[in-house]
Every structure is written in C-alpha cells, then in structure tokens.
Amino acid sequence: MVRTPCCKEEGIKKGAWTPEEDQKLTAYLQLHGEGGWRTLPEKAGLKRCGKSCRLRWANYLRPDIKRGEFTPEEEDTIIKLHALKGNKWAAIATCLAGRTDNEIKNYWNTNLKKRLKQKGIDPTAHKPINSTDQTGSEPKHHKLGSSGSARLLNRVASKYSVDSNRDLLTGIIIGNSTNIADVSQSSGDVDSPTKNSTSTLLNQMAAASSGFISIQNNTSTSPGFSDNCSFSDGFTEFFSNDEISGMYTNVDNVGLMEELKDILSYGGADVGDIKDSPEVNVTDDMDFLDSWNKEDDLDLEKFVSSLDSKIGVFV
DNA sequence: AAGGGCCTCAACCGCTATAGA
DNA sequence: CTCTATAGCGGTTGAGGCCCT
Numbered sequence: 001m002v003r004t005p006c007c008k009e010e011g012i013k014k015g016a017w018t019p020e021e022d023q024k025l026t027a028y029l030q031l032h033g034e035g036g037w038r039t040l041p042e043k044a045g046l047k048r049c050g051k052s053c054r055l056r057w058a059n060y061l062r063p064d065i066k067r068g069e070f071t072p073e074e075e076d077t078i079i080k081l082h083a084l085k086g087n088k089w090a091a092i093a094t095c096l097a098g099r100t101d102n103e104i105k106n107y108w109n110t111n112l113k114k115r116l117k118q119k120g121i122d123p124t125a126h127k128p129i130n131s132t133d134q135t136g137s138e139p140k141h142h143k144l145g146s147s148g149s150a151r152l153l154n155r156v157a158s159k160y161s162v163d164s165n166r167d168l169l170t171g172i173i174i175g176n177s178t179n180i181a182d183v184s185q186s187s188g189d190v191d192s193p194t195k196n197s198t199s200t201l202l203n204q205m206a207a208a209s210s211g212f213i214s215i216q217n218n219t220s221t222s223p224g225f226s227d228n229c230s231f232s233d234g235f236t237e238f239f240s241n242d243e244i245s246g247m248y249t250n251v252d253n254v255g256l257m258e259e260l261k262d263i264l265s266y267g268g269a270d271v272g273d274i275k276d277s278p279e280v281n282v283t284d285d286m287d288f289l290d291s292w293n294k295e296d297d298l299d300l301e302k303f304v305s306s307l308d309s310k311i312g313v314f315v
Numbered sequence: 316a317a318g319g320g321c322c323t324c325a326a327c328c329g330c331t332a333t334a335g336a
Numbered sequence: 337c338t339c340t341a342t343a344g345c346g347g348t349t350g351a352g353g354c355c356c357t
Contacts, residue, residue, distance in 0.1 A: 014326080014327075015325095015326075015327095015350095015351085016325075016326080016351080016352095017325085017326085035343095036342095037342075037343075038341080038342065038343095050342085050343095051327085051328090051342095051343090051344095052326075052327075054343075054344085055325085055326065055327080056325090056326080058344090059324095059325070059326085060325075060326095087346065087347085088345090088346090089345075089346065090344075090345060090346085101344095101345075101346080102324080102325075102326085102346095103324085103325095105324095105346075105347085106323070106324050106325085107324090109323095109324095110322070110323060110324080111323095
C-alpha cells in the first residue's frame, strides 16, 4: 500500500529512529525547549520532518515518560475514563502521569479491549454484550428508586465526610471556576469552599444526566445525537474535558463519579453496597429524589441541604 | 531448523483546531 | 473576516519479535 508522504521534501528520513538521532533531538530540546517543530530538524541537524521529531519526543524521549507495565490501578482508570470519554486518548492521558496518548491507545487496542470482550463487556458501550443488542427491550428505568437514592446519599456522604475529597472537588470548582460558575444556577460564591460549591457540582451532574435522559427519550427529534448516545453526551455539555479529567484524577473520585453516573442516569438499581459506607447512614425516604422523574429538574441543592441538616457533612 | 501467523508498539498519515498575520 | 502556518489528535500501518507447528 502506497501512501502520500506527509513530508514531500527530498532526503527526509522515515522509519525507526537511531540512537544518534535520538541523542541529537534530545540535546537540542534540552537546550532550546519544545516548540518550533517545523524548523527544528534543520537546526538540530536531523533529516526528519518536524512532525516526526515532535512525535518521537512526545511519545518516547520526553524525560517524564513512564515506561513499563500498566498497573491494575492504571488499567482501571483507563477503562473508566474510556467509558466516559470514548477514544479521547489525549484527554485520558492527562489523567495518567507519565503515560502518552499513543501508549494508552496501543494498550487499549491490544489488551484492555480484548479483556473486556472476554468478560462479555462491549468495549465501546461498556455494557454487557447481551444487553446491547436486544431489540424491543425497554431501556433501563431512569427514575430514581429508593435504594438508589439511599445508596447515592450514603456514598456521597461518606466520600464528602473525608476532608481531602471534599477539598479536592471544591478545588476543582474553584480552580476551574469559570465554566462551572457560568452555568451555575445555585452557587453565588465560588471563592469560598462552601456547601454551595459542592451542591453546585452535584446539581450540574444531575442536570447533565437529566439532559441526557431527555435526549435519549427524544432521539427522533434530536438530530446530532445517535440512538445509542451515552451519559457522557449529556455530561460533557456541562463540563469541559479538563474539568472531567480533574474529577477523575483522584482514583477515589472515579468511584464516586461512576456511582453518580450510574444512579443519576439509570436509577442505580443494582449492587446496593451501602455496607461500604458504614460511617454515615442516611434514611431511604428522600421524597424529592424518589418522586423525581425525567421531566423534572433534580434539585440536588435540596438534597445537599437535607444532608446537611441530617448529618452535617457539608458544613 | 524453518516458516507462517499473530501480536505489539513506534511511527506515520490525514484531518481538525488554533493562533497569528 | 479570511488565510496560512503550526500544533495536536486519532486511526492506521508495518517492522520486528514471539510463538506454534
């Protein structure tokens, strides 16, 4: 197969890099820093195109690149981020220190994808293969069930009862306050890490999934969204990739985010692992959650206030 | 030992996004 | 606003190593 070369100049070398070329490129970049890739090869004495130099540096020579096997934690993070972002390898790579987008992409295609398939999970939809091709079956319910509410409350309460987690999420809001504050209906003060910040985040999560649900229930009149659009379609309308990446940077948050995603978009009818959160117990009678349906805005401001009054974890 | 098939991953290509003139 | 140059991204390729027969 013949392809049009990206660099048409005569004498441009392609293929595997030699140690001498690596040394020249590294020495030049250590001296002059990154950038100016177009003119770099000539200045560095390399017969390569700038693009090739940039990729060689980014994917192999950069000093902060981590080599070796992926840890189980990294694998887990990749799978979860892929479920949320899809094939956005660069965005996923920002959450895994020292790993490149290319490396993650290769690892996904050669290992993780296969492993998920072997487990009977569709690596694209991140759902059991049997459940993705059933015709005529009703989608999972979107109304919050009582067990789902309790589970959400317990999980959130226990997570937020740990200062580091609360501060982390608060930091996400304050650190990236522009977009979040702009869409906020409920938080007026993004400069102080109060319960408003937390409730704003939760409200937006809820609003995002609520948006997704209405989209999914209306696919025939919503051009631009495919029939199998996922939670992330709604979610990413409210958060930038960087913000979502930030939320996922902490592995603990991954679990929380997945819980919220699961419960808010599907009702979270499975598992019921309240026992994982023994420190805080919240009753199951949150009427505003249980009576919530897809036409309503889920007001997590109320939810957070209610939590405050019961257990005070957001104060 | 040989060779054919499979797997991995570095590197490439084409396209899009962004910045600056 | 338009055009151009550059950077970055995701999909794909293919060389080389490994494994099996």
